[in-house]
Amino acid sequence: MAATLLSAAPMSKSSGPELDKHLDAVLSTLKYSHLHVWRARRTYKTRRSRSMQEWEAIFAETTAKYHRSSTSTSVRGHAQMGHFVAVHADYLCRYKSISSAEKLLATWTPLSPSHPSELERTILCRKDFVNAKILRYRGQDSKALQILARLKDSSLVKERAFQVDVFNHIAELTADANIIRDLPPGQSTTWRDAQILLSCADGQFERGDFENALDTYSSARKHAYNDIQRVRAMIGVSKTRHSRNDVHLAEMEWLNTEQVVNELGWQEGFTSGLIHLSLGELKHDLRRSMLGTELLKQTDSAMWLVGGYSWVRKLVRSRLKEQDVALPDL
Numbered sequence: 001m002a003a004t005l006l007s008a009a010p011m012s013k014s015s016g017p018e019l020d021k022h023l024d025a026v027l028s029t030l031k032y033s034h035l036h037v038w039r040a041r042r043t044y045k046t047r048r049s050r051s052m053q054e055w056e057a058i059f060a061e062t063t064a065k066y067h068r069s070s071t072s073t074s075v076r077g078h079a080q081m082g083h084f085v086a087v088h089a090d091y092l093c094r095y096k097s098i099s100s101a102e103k104l105l106a107t108w109t110p111l112s113p114s115h116p117s118e119l120e121r122t123i124l125c126r127k128d129f130v131n132a133k134i135l136r137y138r139g140q141d142s143k144a145l146q147i148l149a150r151l152k153d154s155s156l157v158k159e160r161a162f163q164v165d166v167f168n169h170i171a172e173l174t175a176d177a178n179i180i181r182d183l184p185p186g187q188s189t190t191w192r193d194a195q196i197l198l199s200c201a202d203g204q205f206e207r208g209d210f211e212n213a214l215d216t217y218s219s220a221r222k223h224a225y226n227d228i229q230r231v232r233a234m235i236g237v238s239k240t241r242h243s244r245n246d247v248h249l250a251e252m253e254w255l256n257t258e259q260v261v262n263e264l265g266w267q268e269g270f271t272s273g274l275i276h277l278s279l280g281e282l283k284h285d286l287r288r289s290m291l292g293t294e295l296l297k298q299t300d301s302a303m304w305l306v307g308g309y310s311w312v313r314k315l316v317r318s319r320l321k322e323q324d325v326a327l328p329d330l
Contacts, residue, residue, distance in 0.1 A: 002026045002035045032069040034080035041084050059088045075117045082108045082123035089130050122156045191225040214240045254279050
């Protein structure tokens with residue numbers, strides 16, 4: 001019954017709390033098994049409003065129960081825990097700490113590393129995907145792309161969401177809209193349209209085609225499917241105005257983007273640091289530059305922003321050196 005409920009959950013019309021109530025009632029009658037790990041993993045997909053402390057507690061409690069049970073010696077149970085480790089590491093990578101995600105991934109290996117089971121090989125693919133994200137957020141795009149290309153061609157994970165994520169990261173790294181058009185089914189048309197526009201705009205910006213990049217980023221902002229796409233488009237408009245030396249308009253765009261980022265609660269990460277640094281460079285504001293620099297020095301923060309490293313390197317770094325402002329090692 002628990003396995004059936006968990007399998008049906010993504011397609012269920014039942015409310016989240018109602019389904020969780022049924023799951024908890026069934027699982028409370030069972031001896032600890034891989035189903036409890038599966039249940040905990042599901043919370044990461046359905047309750048994004050939890051605090052970091054709550055997620056850490058869920059992970060710690062579930063893994064502790066797992067290690068106290070006989071499940072830890074079975075291949076299936078071990079693979080399930082590996083999946084949970086990869087899910088939590090991905091969460092850490094995005095919202096807390098790149099290095100902590102990396103350390104967590106290293107804690108899981110197949111029971112027999114030289115002869116992993118097929119289930120365990122799928123978990124190794126999931127680990128590779130998170131490692132690719134870590135490399136990407138650290139600015140090592142070529143290494144990340146090598147891993148992603150291998151996963152695209154030969155991953156054992158056939159889940160549609162996983163394949164879409166792999167394609168999405170490749171498309172963002174290569175600014176190739178054709179890749180997004182070839183995405184496996186599973187993303188909404190609106191999401192795809194906005195993602196294609198963003199990738200096209202990134203390519204135009206990198207080529208110095210600022211006029212077309214401005215139009216395409218503006219269109220992407222209108223068609224954004226979620227907050228990440230919207231902020232990416234807004235930053236794209238801001239940095240394009242900035243690159244064209246439209247000082248007044250660029251300042252307005254950066255300030256507008258900063259307001260949205262603050263409303264989303266992203267004040268402490270790479271995105272906010274990039275905005276402060278850009279405004280500091282644009283307006284010769286040493287206070288802004290220093291604040292942006294301090295935020296960017298926190299290289300352990302999640303750095304999901306596509307093009308962020310490139311922007312700091314190409315358009316900000318040299319001018320801030322002239323102001324004798326210490327920069328993070330990017």
